[in-house]
Amino acid sequence: MKYLPILSIAIAAVAAASSSAQNYRPSFRPDELNDRPVGEPNRVMVLGSPHLSQMPDSFQPRMVEPLVSRLVDWKPTAVTTETNAGLLCDAMRRQPARYDSDDLSYCFDTADANRATGLNVPAATAEAEQTLADWPQEPTPQMRRRLAVVFLAAGEPASALVQWLRLPDEERRADGALTPELASELDKRIARKNETDLIAARVAARSGLERVWSVDDQSTYMGPLQDEDAYGAALSSAWDTPATETRLARAEALERKIGEPGGLLQIYRAYNAPSYAAEAYQSDWGAALTEPSPQAYGRRYVSYWETRNLRMVANMREVLGRQPGTRMLAIVGASHKGYYEAYLNQMRDVELVDVMPLLR
Template identity: 30%
Template sequence: MELLPGDVVQGYQLEGGLYAGLQVGGSPAALRLEAGARKHRTWSRAEAEALALHPDTAPAERVLAWLVALEPANALLTWTPDLQLPPDLAAGLQEYTDHKGEIQRLAVPLARQLGQTRLHHFDDFTTNAALQERLKVLPELWEDEAFMAGIHSSPAMTEGDEHLQRANAAGDYWAYLKYANGPRWIADSETLEVGSYLGRSLPGGEHRTQVADWNARNIFMAARLRHITALFPGGRVLALVGAAHKGPLEAVLSAIAPDLRLVELSELEGG
Protein backbone atom coordinates (compact mmCIF):
# COMPACT_ATOMS: atom_id res chain seq x y z
CA MET A 1 0.00 0.00 0.00
CA GLU A 2 1.05 3.57 -0.63
CA LEU A 3 1.56 4.24 3.08
CA LEU A 4 4.76 4.63 5.08
CA PRO A 5 5.80 1.58 7.14
CA GLY A 6 5.58 2.15 10.88
CA ASP A 7 9.32 1.90 11.41
CA VAL A 8 9.87 4.53 8.72
CA VAL A 9 7.36 6.91 10.32
CA GLN A 10 9.23 6.48 13.59
CA GLY A 11 12.59 6.98 11.87
CA TYR A 12 11.44 10.20 10.23
CA GLN A 13 10.25 11.52 13.58
CA LEU A 14 13.61 10.74 15.18
CA GLU A 15 15.34 12.44 12.25
CA GLY A 16 13.29 15.57 12.91
CA GLY A 17 13.77 18.71 10.86
CA LEU A 18 11.48 18.84 7.85
CA TYR A 19 10.52 15.23 8.45
CA ALA A 20 8.90 16.14 11.75
CA GLY A 21 6.12 17.94 9.90
CA LEU A 22 5.67 15.39 7.11
CA GLN A 23 2.06 15.51 5.92
CA VAL A 24 2.14 12.64 3.43
CA GLY A 25 2.35 8.85 3.39
CA GLY A 26 -0.32 8.51 6.07
CA SER A 27 2.10 9.87 8.65
CA PRO A 28 -0.25 12.42 10.32
CA ALA A 29 -2.99 9.86 10.98
CA ALA A 30 -0.48 7.25 12.17
CA LEU A 31 1.10 9.67 14.65
CA ARG A 32 -2.23 11.01 15.86
CA LEU A 33 -3.64 7.56 16.58
CA GLU A 34 -0.34 6.34 18.05
CA ALA A 35 -0.36 9.25 20.51
CA GLY A 36 -3.83 8.25 21.65
CA ALA A 37 -2.89 4.58 22.03
CA ARG A 38 0.20 5.45 24.08
CA LYS A 39 -2.05 6.88 26.77
CA HIS A 40 -3.11 3.30 27.41
CA ARG A 41 -0.09 1.14 26.51
CA THR A 42 3.68 1.61 26.90
CA TRP A 43 5.07 -0.89 24.39
CA SER A 44 7.94 0.06 22.12
CA ARG A 45 7.03 0.19 18.45
CA ALA A 46 8.82 -3.13 17.78
CA GLU A 47 7.14 -4.80 20.77
CA ALA A 48 3.76 -3.56 19.57
CA GLU A 49 4.29 -4.94 16.06
CA ALA A 50 5.31 -8.35 17.43
CA LEU A 51 2.24 -8.41 19.66
CA ALA A 52 -0.02 -7.36 16.79
CA LEU A 53 1.23 -10.28 14.69
CA HIS A 54 0.99 -12.91 17.44
CA PRO A 55 -1.97 -15.23 16.75
CA ASP A 56 -3.03 -15.37 20.42
CA THR A 57 -3.36 -11.60 20.88
CA ALA A 58 -6.91 -10.57 21.76
CA PRO A 59 -8.68 -8.33 19.20
CA ALA A 60 -8.71 -5.14 21.30
CA GLU A 61 -5.04 -5.58 22.19
CA ARG A 62 -4.21 -6.24 18.53
CA VAL A 63 -5.84 -2.97 17.51
CA LEU A 64 -3.97 -1.06 20.20
CA ALA A 65 -0.73 -2.76 19.17
CA TRP A 66 -1.07 -1.75 15.52
CA LEU A 67 -1.76 1.83 16.56
CA VAL A 68 1.36 1.92 18.73
CA ALA A 69 3.24 0.31 15.82
CA LEU A 70 2.24 3.34 13.69
CA GLU A 71 0.23 1.30 11.18
CA PRO A 72 -3.46 2.17 11.74
CA ALA A 73 -4.50 0.63 8.42
CA ASN A 74 -3.61 -2.75 9.89
CA ALA A 75 -5.66 -1.95 12.97
CA LEU A 76 -8.69 -1.76 10.67
CA LEU A 77 -8.27 -5.44 9.80
CA THR A 78 -9.42 -6.23 13.35
CA TRP A 79 -11.31 -3.16 14.49
CA THR A 80 -15.10 -3.02 14.48
CA PRO A 81 -17.25 -0.27 16.05
CA ASP A 82 -18.50 -2.66 18.73
CA LEU A 83 -14.98 -3.61 19.91
CA GLN A 84 -14.38 -2.44 23.48
CA LEU A 85 -11.75 0.31 23.24
CA PRO A 86 -11.16 3.58 25.10
CA PRO A 87 -13.73 6.08 23.74
CA ASP A 88 -11.10 8.47 22.38
CA LEU A 89 -9.46 5.71 20.32
CA ALA A 90 -12.79 4.36 19.11
CA ALA A 91 -13.71 7.84 17.88
CA GLY A 92 -10.34 8.27 16.19
CA LEU A 93 -10.62 4.93 14.41
CA GLN A 94 -14.16 5.71 13.29
CA GLU A 95 -12.94 8.97 11.78
CA TYR A 96 -10.04 7.15 10.11
CA THR A 97 -12.24 4.47 8.59
CA ASP A 98 -14.82 7.04 7.43
CA HIS A 99 -12.22 8.44 5.03
CA LYS A 100 -13.18 6.44 1.95
CA GLY A 101 -9.93 6.31 0.05
CA GLU A 102 -8.66 3.14 -1.61
CA ILE A 103 -7.10 1.94 1.67
CA GLN A 104 -10.44 1.85 3.46
CA ARG A 105 -12.53 1.13 0.39
CA LEU A 106 -10.44 -1.58 -1.23
CA ALA A 107 -7.33 -2.75 0.64
CA VAL A 108 -8.86 -3.39 4.07
CA PRO A 109 -12.06 -5.16 2.89
CA LEU A 110 -10.11 -7.31 0.42
CA ALA A 111 -7.48 -8.26 3.02
CA ARG A 112 -10.23 -9.15 5.48
CA GLN A 113 -12.00 -11.29 2.90
CA LEU A 114 -8.77 -13.13 2.09
CA GLY A 115 -7.94 -13.67 5.76
CA GLN A 116 -4.71 -11.67 5.62
CA THR A 117 -3.05 -10.84 8.94
CA ARG A 118 -1.45 -7.60 7.78
CA LEU A 119 -1.11 -5.08 4.99
CA HIS A 120 2.42 -4.19 3.95
CA HIS A 121 3.33 -0.51 3.55
CA PHE A 122 5.91 0.52 0.95
CA ASP A 123 5.74 4.28 0.48
CA ASP A 124 8.93 6.32 0.88
CA PHE A 125 10.10 9.92 1.20
CA THR A 126 13.76 9.31 1.98
CA THR A 127 15.05 12.10 -0.26
CA ASN A 128 12.17 14.44 0.34
CA ALA A 129 13.48 16.58 3.20
CA ALA A 130 16.89 17.22 1.66
CA LEU A 131 15.47 18.11 -1.75
CA GLN A 132 12.59 20.21 -0.41
CA GLU A 133 15.17 22.57 1.09
CA ARG A 134 16.31 23.33 -2.47
CA LEU A 135 12.82 24.14 -3.71
CA LYS A 136 12.31 27.85 -3.07
CA VAL A 137 10.30 28.82 -6.15
CA LEU A 138 8.20 25.70 -6.67
CA PRO A 139 5.70 26.47 -3.86
CA GLU A 140 4.86 29.71 -5.68
CA LEU A 141 4.09 27.67 -8.80
CA TRP A 142 1.53 25.65 -6.87
CA GLU A 143 -0.26 28.93 -6.08
CA ASP A 144 -0.21 30.07 -9.72
CA GLU A 145 -3.80 30.04 -11.03
CA ALA A 146 -2.82 29.28 -14.63
CA PHE A 147 -0.58 26.38 -13.58
CA MET A 148 -3.24 24.86 -11.33
CA ALA A 149 -5.90 25.37 -14.00
CA GLY A 150 -3.73 23.33 -16.35
CA ILE A 151 -3.46 20.60 -13.74
CA HIS A 152 -7.20 20.41 -13.16
CA SER A 153 -8.02 20.48 -16.87
CA SER A 154 -5.58 17.70 -17.78
CA PRO A 155 -7.04 14.44 -19.17
CA ALA A 156 -5.78 12.53 -16.12
CA MET A 157 -7.96 14.71 -13.90
CA THR A 158 -11.05 15.35 -16.04
CA GLU A 159 -11.47 11.90 -17.58
CA GLY A 160 -10.62 10.19 -14.32
CA ASP A 161 -13.34 12.13 -12.50
CA GLU A 162 -15.85 11.35 -15.24
CA HIS A 163 -15.16 7.62 -15.10
CA LEU A 164 -15.33 7.61 -11.30
CA GLN A 165 -18.67 9.43 -11.30
CA ARG A 166 -20.11 7.03 -13.87
CA ALA A 167 -18.85 4.01 -11.92
CA ASN A 168 -20.29 5.35 -8.67
CA ALA A 169 -23.63 6.04 -10.34
CA ALA A 170 -23.72 2.50 -11.72
CA GLY A 171 -22.42 0.96 -8.50
CA ASP A 172 -19.62 -0.62 -10.53
CA TYR A 173 -16.31 0.22 -8.85
CA TRP A 174 -14.57 -2.59 -10.75
CA ALA A 175 -15.24 -0.76 -14.03
CA TYR A 176 -13.48 2.29 -12.66
CA LEU A 177 -10.51 0.26 -11.43
CA LYS A 178 -10.11 -1.33 -14.86
CA TYR A 179 -10.10 2.11 -16.46
CA ALA A 180 -7.70 3.54 -13.84
CA ASN A 181 -5.25 0.70 -14.52
CA GLY A 182 -5.45 1.00 -18.28
CA PRO A 183 -2.50 2.23 -20.36
CA ARG A 184 -4.18 5.46 -21.41
CA TRP A 185 -4.79 6.81 -17.92
CA ILE A 186 -1.46 5.53 -16.62
CA ALA A 187 0.32 7.44 -19.40
CA ASP A 188 -1.80 10.55 -18.78
CA SER A 189 -1.06 10.38 -15.05
CA GLU A 190 2.69 10.12 -15.65
CA THR A 191 2.53 13.02 -18.12
CA LEU A 192 0.71 15.09 -15.52
CA GLU A 193 3.14 14.20 -12.72
CA VAL A 194 6.34 14.78 -14.74
CA GLY A 195 5.37 16.88 -17.75
CA SER A 196 3.75 19.60 -15.66
CA TYR A 197 7.17 20.44 -14.21
CA LEU A 198 9.48 19.70 -17.12
CA GLY A 199 7.31 21.99 -19.22
CA ARG A 200 8.46 24.85 -17.01
CA SER A 201 11.89 26.40 -16.63
CA LEU A 202 12.29 27.40 -13.01
CA PRO A 203 15.24 29.24 -11.40
CA GLY A 204 17.96 26.92 -10.17
CA GLY A 205 16.53 24.04 -12.16
CA GLU A 206 13.84 23.42 -9.55
CA HIS A 207 11.60 21.76 -12.13
CA ARG A 208 14.31 19.12 -12.59
CA THR A 209 14.79 18.78 -8.82
CA GLN A 210 11.09 18.08 -8.37
CA VAL A 211 11.11 15.41 -11.07
CA ALA A 212 14.31 13.86 -9.66
CA ASP A 213 12.61 13.62 -6.26
CA TRP A 214 9.64 11.90 -7.91
CA ASN A 215 11.91 9.45 -9.74
CA ALA A 216 13.89 8.65 -6.57
CA ARG A 217 10.73 8.10 -4.56
CA ASN A 218 9.46 5.56 -7.08
CA ILE A 219 12.77 3.71 -7.07
CA PHE A 220 12.72 3.48 -3.27
CA MET A 221 9.09 2.34 -3.37
CA ALA A 222 9.96 -0.33 -5.94
CA ALA A 223 12.76 -1.55 -3.68
CA ARG A 224 10.39 -1.82 -0.71
CA LEU A 225 7.84 -3.62 -2.87
CA ARG A 226 10.51 -6.00 -4.14
CA HIS A 227 11.46 -6.74 -0.52
CA ILE A 228 7.83 -7.58 0.24
CA THR A 229 7.79 -10.11 -2.61
CA ALA A 230 10.66 -11.89 -0.84
CA LEU A 231 8.20 -12.73 1.95
CA PHE A 232 5.98 -14.57 -0.53
CA PRO A 233 8.31 -16.39 -2.95
CA GLY A 234 6.28 -17.85 -5.79
CA GLY A 235 3.13 -16.22 -4.40
CA ARG A 236 1.01 -13.21 -5.26
CA VAL A 237 1.33 -9.61 -4.09
CA LEU A 238 -1.32 -7.01 -4.86
CA ALA A 239 0.13 -3.49 -4.85
CA LEU A 240 -2.17 -0.53 -4.27
CA VAL A 241 -0.77 2.84 -5.40
CA GLY A 242 -1.80 6.05 -7.10
CA ALA A 243 -2.05 5.82 -10.89
CA ALA A 244 1.06 7.92 -11.56
CA HIS A 245 3.20 5.42 -9.63
CA LYS A 246 2.12 2.40 -11.68
CA GLY A 247 4.25 3.05 -14.74
CA PRO A 248 7.47 3.93 -12.87
CA LEU A 249 7.13 1.01 -10.45
CA GLU A 250 6.56 -1.44 -13.27
CA ALA A 251 9.59 -0.07 -15.14
CA VAL A 252 11.87 -0.52 -12.13
CA LEU A 253 10.54 -3.96 -11.20
CA SER A 254 10.83 -5.15 -14.80
CA ALA A 255 14.48 -4.10 -14.79
CA ILE A 256 15.52 -5.56 -11.43
CA ALA A 257 13.23 -8.55 -10.88
CA PRO A 258 13.21 -10.96 -13.83
CA ASP A 259 11.44 -13.63 -11.75
CA LEU A 260 8.36 -11.46 -11.20
CA ARG A 261 5.39 -11.52 -13.54
CA LEU A 262 3.52 -8.22 -13.54
CA VAL A 263 -0.18 -8.93 -13.94
CA GLU A 264 -2.58 -6.40 -15.39
CA LEU A 265 -5.84 -5.92 -13.54
CA SER A 266 -7.75 -6.97 -16.66
CA GLU A 267 -6.22 -10.46 -16.30
CA LEU A 268 -8.05 -10.87 -12.99
CA GLU A 269 -11.46 -10.52 -14.63
CA GLY A 270 -13.64 -13.26 -13.24
CA GLY A 271 -10.66 -14.74 -11.35
Protein backbone atom coordinates in the same frame (compact mmCIF):
# COMPACT_ATOMS: atom_id res chain seq x y z
CA MET B 1 47.81 23.61 -42.31
CA LYS B 2 49.57 20.28 -41.93
CA TYR B 3 47.98 19.97 -38.45
CA LEU B 4 44.43 20.27 -39.80
CA PRO B 5 43.93 16.55 -40.56
CA ILE B 6 45.06 15.66 -37.02
CA LEU B 7 42.67 18.27 -35.56
CA SER B 8 39.83 16.91 -37.69
CA ILE B 9 40.52 13.39 -36.50
CA ALA B 10 40.50 14.59 -32.87
CA ILE B 11 37.22 16.44 -33.33
CA ALA B 12 35.69 13.40 -34.99
CA ALA B 13 36.86 11.19 -32.12
CA VAL B 14 35.31 13.52 -29.54
CA ALA B 15 32.06 13.64 -31.52
CA ALA B 16 32.02 9.85 -31.79
CA ALA B 17 32.66 9.49 -28.06
CA SER B 18 29.86 11.96 -27.29
CA SER B 19 27.47 10.10 -29.57
CA SER B 20 28.49 6.81 -28.01
CA ALA B 21 27.84 8.20 -24.52
CA GLN B 22 24.39 9.41 -25.52
CA ASN B 23 23.52 6.04 -27.05
CA TYR B 24 25.02 3.91 -24.29
CA ARG B 25 22.84 1.10 -23.01
CA PRO B 26 23.83 -1.35 -20.28
CA SER B 27 24.66 -4.83 -21.47
CA PHE B 28 22.91 -6.36 -18.45
CA ARG B 29 19.12 -6.14 -18.95
CA PRO B 30 17.28 -8.20 -16.33
CA ASP B 31 13.95 -7.70 -18.09
CA GLU B 32 15.33 -9.48 -21.19
CA LEU B 33 16.59 -12.59 -19.38
CA ASN B 34 14.56 -15.78 -19.64
CA ASP B 35 15.73 -17.67 -16.55
CA ARG B 36 13.20 -18.59 -13.87
CA PRO B 37 13.44 -18.92 -10.10
CA VAL B 38 13.03 -22.27 -8.38
CA GLY B 39 9.50 -22.80 -7.13
CA GLU B 40 6.46 -20.60 -7.52
CA PRO B 41 7.23 -17.09 -8.78
CA ASN B 42 6.23 -13.98 -6.89
CA ARG B 43 3.17 -12.63 -8.64
CA VAL B 44 2.27 -8.95 -8.28
CA MET B 45 -0.98 -7.38 -9.44
CA VAL B 46 -1.03 -3.58 -9.29
CA LEU B 47 -4.39 -1.87 -8.85
CA GLY B 48 -4.22 1.80 -9.75
CA SER B 49 -6.82 3.62 -7.66
CA PRO B 50 -8.38 7.06 -7.51
CA HIS B 51 -8.03 8.62 -4.09
CA LEU B 52 -11.46 7.80 -2.70
CA SER B 53 -11.21 10.57 -0.12
CA GLN B 54 -11.44 13.01 -3.02
CA MET B 55 -14.52 11.45 -4.62
CA PRO B 56 -17.76 13.46 -4.77
CA ASP B 57 -20.38 13.10 -2.01
CA SER B 58 -22.32 10.71 -4.24
CA PHE B 59 -19.64 8.08 -3.56
CA GLN B 60 -20.71 5.67 -0.80
CA PRO B 61 -18.59 2.97 0.91
CA ARG B 62 -20.93 0.17 -0.23
CA MET B 63 -19.93 0.88 -3.84
CA VAL B 64 -16.56 -0.85 -3.35
CA GLU B 65 -18.14 -4.29 -2.83
CA PRO B 66 -18.02 -5.52 -6.46
CA LEU B 67 -14.36 -4.52 -6.65
CA VAL B 68 -13.46 -6.03 -3.28
CA SER B 69 -15.12 -9.33 -4.24
CA ARG B 70 -13.13 -9.52 -7.48
CA LEU B 71 -9.85 -8.83 -5.68
CA VAL B 72 -10.56 -11.46 -3.01
CA ASP B 73 -11.25 -13.98 -5.78
CA TRP B 74 -7.66 -13.52 -6.97
CA LYS B 75 -6.55 -14.99 -3.60
CA PRO B 76 -3.75 -12.59 -2.63
CA THR B 77 -1.36 -13.68 0.11
CA ALA B 78 -0.11 -10.12 0.74
CA VAL B 79 -1.70 -6.71 0.28
CA THR B 80 0.26 -3.45 0.11
CA THR B 81 -1.07 0.04 0.34
CA GLU B 82 0.03 3.64 -0.21
CA THR B 83 0.59 4.49 3.44
CA ASN B 84 3.72 5.31 5.41
CA ALA B 85 5.00 2.62 7.76
CA GLY B 86 4.99 3.45 11.44
CA LEU B 87 8.74 2.99 11.71
CA LEU B 88 9.31 5.43 8.85
CA CYS B 89 7.08 8.04 10.49
CA ASP B 90 8.84 7.51 13.82
CA ALA B 91 12.18 8.21 12.16
CA MET B 92 10.78 11.31 10.43
CA ARG B 93 9.40 12.69 13.72
CA ARG B 94 12.90 12.52 15.16
CA GLN B 95 14.18 14.91 12.48
CA PRO B 96 12.13 18.11 12.87
CA ALA B 97 14.74 20.18 11.03
CA ARG B 98 14.19 17.98 7.98
CA TYR B 99 10.48 17.17 8.11
CA ASP B 100 7.71 19.61 9.04
CA SER B 101 4.06 19.13 9.93
CA ASP B 102 3.07 18.87 6.25
CA ASP B 103 5.40 15.91 5.77
CA LEU B 104 4.06 14.24 8.91
CA SER B 105 0.42 14.79 7.91
CA TYR B 106 0.66 11.47 6.06
CA CYS B 107 1.52 9.69 9.33
CA PHE B 108 -0.90 8.17 11.84
CA ASP B 109 -0.85 9.82 15.28
CA THR B 110 0.18 7.03 17.64
CA ALA B 111 0.16 9.09 20.86
CA ASP B 112 -3.06 7.67 22.36
CA ALA B 113 -2.16 4.06 21.56
CA ASN B 114 1.40 4.57 22.82
CA ARG B 115 0.05 5.78 26.17
CA ALA B 116 -2.54 3.01 26.39
CA THR B 117 -0.05 0.21 25.71
CA GLY B 118 3.08 1.73 27.24
CA LEU B 119 4.83 0.91 23.95
CA ASN B 120 6.61 3.31 21.63
CA VAL B 121 6.53 2.70 17.88
CA PRO B 122 9.65 0.48 17.67
CA ALA B 123 8.58 -1.60 20.68
CA ALA B 124 5.04 -2.00 19.35
CA THR B 125 6.40 -3.01 15.94
CA ALA B 126 8.59 -5.65 17.55
CA GLU B 127 5.67 -7.01 19.58
CA ALA B 128 3.42 -7.18 16.51
CA GLU B 129 6.04 -9.06 14.52
CA GLN B 130 6.73 -11.51 17.35
CA THR B 131 3.01 -12.03 17.93
CA LEU B 132 2.44 -12.92 14.28
CA ALA B 133 5.49 -15.21 14.27
CA ASP B 134 3.79 -17.23 17.05
CA TRP B 135 0.23 -16.73 15.79
CA PRO B 136 -2.03 -19.79 16.18
CA GLN B 137 -4.45 -21.07 13.56
CA GLU B 138 -7.42 -20.02 15.68
CA PRO B 139 -6.53 -16.90 17.70
CA THR B 140 -8.98 -15.82 20.37
CA PRO B 141 -10.90 -12.56 20.09
CA GLN B 142 -8.83 -11.22 22.99
CA MET B 143 -5.65 -11.94 21.03
CA ARG B 144 -7.01 -10.07 18.01
CA ARG B 145 -8.01 -7.07 20.12
CA ARG B 146 -4.54 -6.97 21.66
CA LEU B 147 -2.87 -7.19 18.27
CA ALA B 148 -5.16 -4.43 16.97
CA VAL B 149 -4.11 -1.97 19.66
CA VAL B 150 -0.44 -2.95 19.25
CA PHE B 151 -0.71 -2.20 15.52
CA LEU B 152 -2.18 1.20 16.40
CA ALA B 153 0.77 1.86 18.70
CA ALA B 154 3.10 0.77 15.89
CA GLY B 155 1.59 3.34 13.53
CA GLU B 156 -0.12 0.71 11.39
CA PRO B 157 -3.85 1.53 11.60
CA ALA B 158 -4.75 -0.39 8.44
CA SER B 159 -3.37 -3.59 9.93
CA ALA B 160 -5.23 -2.84 13.15
CA LEU B 161 -8.39 -2.55 11.05
CA VAL B 162 -7.69 -5.97 9.48
CA GLN B 163 -7.76 -7.48 12.98
CA TRP B 164 -10.93 -5.55 13.79
CA LEU B 165 -12.67 -6.77 10.63
CA ARG B 166 -11.71 -10.37 11.40
CA LEU B 167 -13.61 -10.18 14.70
CA PRO B 168 -17.33 -10.96 14.91
CA ASP B 169 -19.38 -7.79 15.39
CA GLU B 170 -20.07 -8.57 19.03
CA GLU B 171 -16.34 -8.92 19.75
CA ARG B 172 -15.45 -5.47 18.43
CA ARG B 173 -15.22 -3.78 21.80
CA ALA B 174 -12.82 -2.14 24.19
CA ASP B 175 -10.53 -4.50 26.07
CA GLY B 176 -7.59 -3.63 28.32
CA ALA B 177 -5.22 -1.31 26.48
CA LEU B 178 -7.76 -1.08 23.66
CA THR B 179 -9.64 1.83 25.21
CA PRO B 180 -13.18 2.86 24.21
CA GLU B 181 -11.66 5.78 22.29
CA LEU B 182 -9.32 3.51 20.32
CA ALA B 183 -12.12 1.01 19.68
CA SER B 184 -14.24 3.90 18.37
CA GLU B 185 -11.37 4.91 16.07
CA LEU B 186 -11.38 1.43 14.55
CA ASP B 187 -15.17 1.44 14.17
CA LYS B 188 -14.96 4.72 12.25
CA ARG B 189 -12.29 3.33 9.96
CA ILE B 190 -14.61 0.61 8.70
CA ALA B 191 -16.50 3.16 6.59
CA ARG B 192 -13.78 5.78 6.13
CA LYS B 193 -13.61 6.90 2.52
CA ASN B 194 -10.13 5.94 1.37
CA GLU B 195 -8.75 3.02 -0.59
CA THR B 196 -6.66 1.72 2.31
CA ASP B 197 -9.53 1.23 4.74
CA LEU B 198 -12.34 0.48 2.27
CA ILE B 199 -10.43 -1.80 -0.09
CA ALA B 200 -6.99 -2.93 1.14
CA ALA B 201 -8.02 -3.80 4.71
CA ARG B 202 -11.24 -5.50 3.58
CA VAL B 203 -9.50 -7.58 0.94
CA ALA B 204 -6.83 -8.63 3.44
CA ALA B 205 -9.39 -9.57 6.10
CA ARG B 206 -11.60 -11.53 3.71
CA SER B 207 -8.55 -13.28 2.26
CA GLY B 208 -7.62 -14.61 5.71
CA LEU B 209 -4.59 -12.35 6.07
CA GLU B 210 -3.52 -10.76 9.33
CA ARG B 211 -2.24 -7.40 8.12
CA VAL B 212 -1.57 -5.08 5.21
CA TRP B 213 1.88 -3.72 4.35
CA SER B 214 2.52 0.02 4.33
CA VAL B 215 4.97 0.68 1.49
CA ASP B 216 4.72 4.41 0.81
CA ASP B 217 7.75 6.57 1.54
CA GLN B 218 7.22 10.29 2.03
CA SER B 219 10.71 10.78 3.46
CA THR B 220 12.27 12.08 0.23
CA TYR B 221 14.17 15.26 1.09
CA MET B 222 14.66 17.72 -1.75
CA GLY B 223 16.83 20.17 0.17
CA PRO B 224 15.78 23.76 0.79
CA LEU B 225 13.73 25.26 -2.05
CA GLN B 226 14.38 28.89 -0.99
CA ASP B 227 11.16 30.01 -2.67
CA GLU B 228 8.29 27.52 -2.37
CA ASP B 229 5.85 29.87 -4.09
CA ALA B 230 8.12 30.07 -7.13
CA TYR B 231 8.44 26.28 -7.10
CA GLY B 232 4.67 25.86 -7.09
CA ALA B 233 4.18 28.48 -9.79
CA ALA B 234 6.78 26.84 -12.04
CA LEU B 235 5.10 23.44 -11.79
CA SER B 236 1.63 24.90 -12.32
CA SER B 237 2.89 26.57 -15.47
CA ALA B 238 4.49 23.33 -16.69
CA TRP B 239 1.26 21.42 -16.13
CA ASP B 240 -0.85 23.97 -18.03
CA THR B 241 -1.04 21.86 -21.18
CA PRO B 242 -3.72 20.32 -23.40
CA ALA B 243 -2.67 16.88 -22.08
CA THR B 244 -3.48 17.96 -18.53
CA GLU B 245 -6.79 19.50 -19.57
CA THR B 246 -7.80 16.30 -21.32
CA ARG B 247 -6.79 14.14 -18.37
CA LEU B 248 -8.68 16.25 -15.83
CA ALA B 249 -11.78 16.49 -18.00
CA ARG B 250 -11.84 12.72 -18.40
CA ALA B 251 -11.50 12.22 -14.63
CA GLU B 252 -14.33 14.66 -13.91
CA ALA B 253 -16.59 12.96 -16.43
CA LEU B 254 -15.95 9.58 -14.80
CA GLU B 255 -16.60 10.93 -11.31
CA ARG B 256 -19.96 12.34 -12.39
CA LYS B 257 -21.06 8.79 -13.22
CA ILE B 258 -19.99 7.25 -9.93
CA GLY B 259 -23.56 6.99 -8.68
CA GLU B 260 -24.61 4.92 -11.69
CA PRO B 261 -24.54 1.10 -11.57
CA GLY B 262 -20.96 0.02 -12.13
CA GLY B 263 -19.74 3.61 -12.00
CA LEU B 264 -16.84 2.93 -9.63
CA LEU B 265 -15.67 -0.07 -11.64
CA GLN B 266 -15.73 2.10 -14.75
CA ILE B 267 -13.32 4.52 -13.03
CA TYR B 268 -10.99 1.68 -12.10
CA ARG B 269 -11.03 0.35 -15.66
CA ALA B 270 -10.02 3.77 -16.96
CA TYR B 271 -7.21 4.23 -14.42
CA ASN B 272 -5.80 0.76 -15.09
CA ALA B 273 -6.08 0.83 -18.88
CA PRO B 274 -2.74 0.30 -20.69
CA SER B 275 -2.85 3.85 -22.10
CA TYR B 276 -3.26 5.61 -18.76
CA ALA B 277 0.40 5.57 -17.63
CA ALA B 278 1.60 7.38 -20.76
CA GLU B 279 -1.22 9.91 -20.53
CA ALA B 280 -0.35 10.63 -16.90
CA TYR B 281 3.34 10.98 -17.75
CA GLN B 282 2.73 13.43 -20.57
CA SER B 283 0.57 15.68 -18.43
CA ASP B 284 2.75 15.53 -15.31
CA TRP B 285 6.38 14.40 -15.12
CA GLY B 286 7.15 14.69 -18.81
CA ALA B 287 5.83 18.25 -18.75
CA ALA B 288 7.83 19.00 -15.58
CA LEU B 289 11.10 17.89 -17.18
CA THR B 290 10.79 20.67 -19.76
CA GLU B 291 10.09 23.36 -17.14
CA PRO B 292 12.72 26.09 -17.86
CA SER B 293 13.34 27.79 -14.48
CA PRO B 294 17.02 28.45 -13.64
CA GLN B 295 16.46 26.56 -10.39
CA ALA B 296 15.37 23.46 -12.39
CA TYR B 297 12.23 23.16 -10.27
CA GLY B 298 10.62 20.71 -12.66
CA ARG B 299 13.59 18.34 -12.65
CA ARG B 300 13.77 18.51 -8.85
CA TYR B 301 10.10 17.55 -8.66
CA VAL B 302 10.64 14.57 -10.97
CA SER B 303 13.61 13.52 -8.82
CA TYR B 304 11.32 13.51 -5.77
CA TRP B 305 8.68 11.50 -7.62
CA GLU B 306 11.04 8.86 -8.99
CA THR B 307 12.84 8.50 -5.66
CA ARG B 308 9.55 7.96 -3.88
CA ASN B 309 8.43 5.31 -6.35
CA LEU B 310 11.76 3.50 -6.22
CA ARG B 311 11.54 3.32 -2.44
CA MET B 312 7.95 2.14 -2.57
CA VAL B 313 8.86 -0.68 -4.93
CA ALA B 314 11.91 -1.53 -2.80
CA ASN B 315 9.57 -1.88 0.20
CA MET B 316 7.36 -4.21 -1.82
CA ARG B 317 10.36 -6.27 -2.89
CA GLU B 318 11.34 -6.64 0.76
CA VAL B 319 7.89 -8.02 1.58
CA LEU B 320 8.12 -10.48 -1.32
CA GLY B 321 11.41 -11.72 0.08
CA ARG B 322 9.74 -12.75 3.35
CA GLN B 323 7.81 -15.52 1.62
CA PRO B 324 8.90 -16.39 -1.95
CA GLY B 325 5.92 -17.37 -4.04
CA THR B 326 3.77 -14.52 -2.69
CA ARG B 327 0.69 -13.34 -4.56
CA MET B 328 0.83 -9.62 -3.87
CA LEU B 329 -1.99 -7.18 -4.49
CA ALA B 330 -0.49 -3.68 -4.61
CA ILE B 331 -3.10 -0.93 -4.21
CA VAL B 332 -1.76 2.51 -5.05
CA GLY B 333 -2.80 5.85 -6.50
CA ALA B 334 -3.24 5.43 -10.24
CA SER B 335 -0.42 7.84 -11.11
CA HIS B 336 2.08 5.47 -9.43
CA LYS B 337 0.97 2.35 -11.31
CA GLY B 338 3.11 2.90 -14.43
CA TYR B 339 6.24 3.46 -12.35
CA TYR B 340 5.47 0.47 -10.13
CA GLU B 341 5.16 -1.88 -13.06
CA ALA B 342 8.18 -0.47 -14.91
CA TYR B 343 10.44 -1.03 -11.89
CA LEU B 344 8.94 -4.39 -10.92
CA ASN B 345 9.31 -5.63 -14.50
CA GLN B 346 13.10 -5.50 -14.14
CA MET B 347 13.10 -8.07 -11.34
CA ARG B 348 13.75 -11.70 -12.19
CA ASP B 349 11.75 -13.00 -9.23
CA VAL B 350 8.62 -10.97 -9.96
CA GLU B 351 5.88 -11.84 -12.42
CA LEU B 352 3.40 -9.05 -13.17
CA VAL B 353 -0.29 -9.90 -13.42
CA ASP B 354 -2.71 -7.79 -15.46
CA VAL B 355 -5.54 -6.48 -13.27
CA MET B 356 -7.82 -5.58 -16.19
CA PRO B 357 -9.50 -9.02 -16.53
CA LEU B 358 -10.71 -8.72 -12.92
CA LEU B 359 -12.26 -5.34 -13.63
CA ARG B 360 -14.47 -6.44 -16.50
